[in-house]
Amino acid sequence: MRKRKAAVSVLLAGIMLIAMCLSACGTDENAGKTVVELVQYKPEAVGVFEKLEEEFNATHDDIVLKIDSPNDAMTILKTRFIRENYPDIIGIGGDINYSYFVDSDILADVSDYQGLSSIKQSYLDILENLEFVPTEGTFGVPYVANAAGVLYNRDMFEEHGWEIPETWDEFMDLCEEIKSEGVLPMYFGFKDTWTCLAPWNALAVDLAPADVCKQVNRGETNFTDEYREIAEKMLQLVEYGEEGPFAYGYNDACTAFANGECAMYTIGSYAVPQIKSVNPDMNIDSFVMPGSDEKGGNVLNSGVDLQFCVTSECKNKEAAYEVLDFLLENDNIQMYLDDQNAVPCKDDSFELASEVDGMTEYIEQGIMSDYQDHYYPSEMAVDAQIQTFLINQDVDAFLAKFDKDWLRYNRDIIRLVEEYEAAHGNE
Structure with a gap:
């Protein structure tokens, strides 16, 4: 019995000695x-x-x-x-x-x-x-x-002679032209709710003030007024996508675009690696979402x-x-x-990657605006709200809920803004 205890003591002492040596080695490595x-x-x-x-x-x-x-x-x-x-x-x-x-x-x-x-x-x-x-x-x-807008199949565009649109009307005309030639204009993959934010954000930088969320927090406007055109144009976009876009997710959309099943994909440059994992040789370019009704009125979503x-x-x-x-x-x-x-x-x-060639001018000149969803509280689940709206297609109900939920989930921030405004006025 004593021999067993002695052996255990020696073993524990050995383990402690090894641990001390290892600790000392680690300490010496970063000493000073x-x-x-x-x-x-x-x-x-x-x-x-x-x-x-x-x-x-x-x-x-x-x-x-x-x-x-x-x-x-x-x-x-x-x-x-x-x-x-x-x-x-x-x-x-x-x-x-x-x-x-x-x-x-x-x-x-x-x-x-x-x-x-x-x-x-x-x-x-x-x-x-x-x-x-x-x-x-x-x-x-x-x-x-990163930069978000519209990715397009460069080879397909060159083959058909399709022109890059600069206004919303030109974009809708392009979609009609592509559709008339038997090609699906776009793929969305809206089953994954976050993908709904990609075209939403890209349209928002063209159609809403960059600081719209701050304006709402200051009580100067509301989303029902500022987001109506964005919501209406989102509904127009969906008409040119795959049948039942809410049954397909992000990976499905990337795969479909990579395999030439559509001409365009309303997503950001961050999707290119996923797309090229399916088709490494795909010739992709991009253009800024032409949400404006006037040429020169578009902004890069970055x-x-x-x-x-x-x-x-x-x-x-x-x-x-x-x-x-x-x-x-x-x-x-x-x-x-x-x-x-x-x-x-x-x-x-x-x-820069060739996939952002069509956005380079905007990048170099700093003609850009941030993603609107970077201001949205996660508790509000705006991506899911947009998905529900695109399914129900009720603009008024969507905007009313957006305004109501914004006040609910941003009440602490709104209070901070009110306190700041009261203390600093128009400084």
Whole structure:
């Protein structure tokens, strides 16, 4: 019995010794170095971030970069914030979650970061507009964006001699022409409710004020007035899609477009990798959604798809800025663009994917506006509301519910706006 106890004691001592050695080895590896933790929300880009992490650590002696790319990053980040276990940098989109983080003082002001001077002003403006109320400072460094409008089969268009439309009437005429030649104009895949937001957002940037949500929060207008034309044109679009679009999802739509079953697809550039996974040789181009009735009245629907934010609890801002400098190096941005078919937020020369050729002019000139749904609270489930509306086709009922639900789910934000307006007036 004593021999067994002695053996167990020796075994436990050995395990503890090994653990101490391993711990010591880990400590020695990073001894004297600053560890910067970055958590980013795009699991589809994990391969790129693994390369970036490896390259950074191979070229920096005093800083260790650790990048985590979890599948449910936003939930994990929110949990960590509640537990006050902040990473140093977060990579997130420019959407309402960013707005919440700014409002909750989770993000640090990075106005003093010199790299901001290289970012296109249009994307900095998009981030600033996402603030519930004007907040002094800058809280994100836009990295890449995406662009949404209409993808089209370039070979099919050239074969039939179809022209790119510049107005809504020209777009409807094009759809009629395509249909008359026995080709399905578009595929939607509205079974997945989020896909309903793609044409909705692309039309909204042409037909509604960019700050319409803020105007509603200030009590200056309502969605029944501002969104009516968008809703009516959405119903027109559906007439040129597949029969029963609510029975098919995103993957179905990508596959159908890739296989030449339709001429166009109202989606963003982010869908290209999925489409090309079905047909790698497909010749795709895109054009801005021509929602306006006048030539020159259209705007590119583009938002910040990925930005880097330093958290307010970051212990070494200087080291975090060094990481940002590295990420903003042109070669590293280009690697990301090539892998993810993205649009750079940095104002410099990059090689863009041929699939956004038709949008390049808008990108270069900054003629763009953010996705309207980046202002929508998730509890409102606007994607599902749009799907229901397209099924029922009752414009008045849809808009009335939109206004009612907006007041319900945004009451806290509206109160903040009222308090700010009362304190600052017309400043």
